[in-house]
Amino acid sequence: MQRTLLTLVSIFAFVLLAAPPATAQTILEGQSPGGAFYRIAVPDGWTPASGLVVWNHGFSLAPIGPDVDLGPLADIQLGEGFAVAASSYSQSGWALFQTERDNRELIDAFEAEFGTPDFVILFGASLGGLVTAQGIEQGDLGNVIGAYPICGALGGSRLWDGALDLRLLYDQVCAAVPAATIPGGATGLPFPLPPGFDEFALGSAVNACTGVLQPAETRSLEQTARLQKILEVTGLPENFVLTDMGFATFGLTDLVHDPLKLNGRSAISNENVDYGDALVDANIERVAADPFARLFFSENFTPSGDVGATKIVSIHTDKDGLVLVENERDYADRVPMENLTTAIIVEDIPTHCGFNAAELLAGWEVLRAWLAGSPKPTAADLQGACELLESGGVPGPCRIDPSFAVPPLDGRVRPRNIDLPSGCTDDATTLCLADRRFQVKVQWETPDGASGAGQAIPQTSDTGIFWFFQSTNLELMVKVLDARSFSGHFWVFYGALTNVEFTLTVVDTLTGREKVYFNPQGEQASFADTSAFPEVAP
DSSP states (O other), rough: OHHHHHHHHHHHHHHIIIIOOOOOOOEEEEETTOOEEEEOOOTTTOOOOOOEEEEEEOOOOOOOOOOOOOOOHHHHHOOOTOOEEEEEEEESGGGGGHHHHHHHHHHHHHHHHOOOOEEEEEEETTTHHHHHHHHHHHOOOOEEEEEEEESSTGGGGGHHHHHHHHHHHHHHHHOGGGGOOOTGGGEEEESSSTOOOHHHHHHHHHHHHHOTTGGGGOOOHHHHHHHHHHHHHOOOGGHHHHHHHHHIIHHHHHHHTTTTTTTTTOOOOOOOOOOOOOHHHHHSSOOOOOHHHHHHTTTOOOOOOOOOOEEEEEEETTOOOOOHHHHHHOOOOOOGGGGEEEEEESSSSSSOOOHHHHHHHHHHHHHHHHHHHOOOOOOHHHHHHHHHHHHTTTTOOBBOOTOOOOOOGGSOOOOOOOOOOOOOOOOOEEETTTTTTTEEEEEEEEETTTEEEEEEOOSSEEEEEEEESOTEEEEEEEEEEEHHHHHEEEEEEEEEEESSSEEEEEETTOOOOEEEEEEEETOEEEEEEEEEESOOOO
């Protein structure tokens, strides 16, 4: 206890006395090969030992542009000596399909100009909290020693199950109100959106059904009953109904119809969901998911909990109606307890990411102390750090409840019973390429009729080698490259160091699509198939 108190006092003194709000710095701006814009700030005197903070922003459907924000703590982090970098991402909306590449290219741009940092800390809010979790697990961003997801969407892609539930529930509850009709139905709005249907049209429709934009006393009895039914089934706070309907309408449309996301495939289902309400269960529209599309969606992205040695502090408000606090329980159930500290802020009025300055800064500084060698912090430590900061003039109040028990996510986002394909599994004769999406095998045959399976030697996430006769005699190199961002396809390349006949088989485990390449006896072939696997299943 004494050591923790001393740690907090030292944090308090350092933040208020040693870290100025701004410092002289070098700014680097640009655009990565994948199309994302980036901004990098490096304080004078920075060395690799000072480290790099990567900020990940939240969900936005606005077009990608060069105005990149460095996050709410950038001035303090720069004053503490860190370099700070951020990407716009190359996609709007649910950007997880490309953020692995975006942040890898951000790190590449940083290292090309400033050198390789000794360590990296990831920091992100809302969707950016999930991008942060993805960055921990992807393994190619350098030495990621710490992470600070705030109000993070840490349940991953399954959160869209809740969006679909809300949309279909609304369609059922409001079916008798003509002015409440929202185009699109179960799969989201047609793409592009019908002319004139924007957030104002959505607000008018939702209000016609529920009166949610009116004072309660002016709502009809029917509006009040319909709104109450939506709140009972979803558990949403009333002041989030319109926000969540926007997410479940415009956000779902973008997700389903973007050619670099789901491209019209059904990855979200409510086919067997029990909503706990007999009338809803009997009348709500039911949607089935393609298991391969569902697996592809899960890969982009739902955390596995494989965080290595990364130390993580995560904070959330208890009444968040957009990114539910139950996300924290789902993440804690996946991540080893020695790697994660979670703290919940109890608020009077529901907000999304409604932290005050002292709460936000307390989480960051406690993480820094943990990374510097202090014991793993508790939620009580965060509250104590917050109170010290508040007493020194950092705006509060401090509302962290160390005893808060986060409920399971299944209580808010009802589970789906969908059997997913197993994906690619390594074995002696199988390469798993392009982040384990593609299964690659080869069969060979000699002129005298001898035959066998090529023996696999993985090299990188995209590339592998096969040998046929001896492990010291390499015969065939294969690469599967994700080129969807500019060609809409995965590419397959192979190069042979043999004139033995072989048949190379590449299977996309997420779509079931298969390509077979044959090299006849006596030929030595190299081949590039730049239209091998389109994103849409056949």
